[in-house]
Amino acid sequence: MFQTHSKSRQQAEIAFSRAQSQFVARNTAVEAVDVLVRSREEKTLRLRQARLAKELHDRAGATAIDLGQDAKAN
Template identity: 70%
Template sequence: MSQTHSKSRQQAEIAFGDAQTQFFARNSAVEELDSLVRAREEKTLRLREARMAKEEHDRTAATASLLAKRAKIR
């Protein structure tokens, strides 16, 4: 049994389908952007931690070098 709808109902159904398609496309784009932002933030955090570890290592090495020079002088 097929249902026949008025022309205005058919137009409304088509418009609703288009709106849903746009809504889901926008949500997909937003999710993709969120994923990119998360990946960028994670990379930034990893790089910051690596830089801080290197700076700490460099400070420790410089301190050890200065202590060794002082020990030689005395």
């Protein structure tokens, strides 16, 4: 069964199809950007944690050196 539609219906179907494909393309682009943003945020978090751990380690080392010098002075 082949249905024929009026010219205005066909034009409306074509317009809807175009709008729908633009919507899908936009969603695909947004998802790609979201993946990049999420990846960047995860990397930033890892680097921040590594930096804070290093700073803590460095402070602990500096404190140990200070305590060692104080003990030698006494």
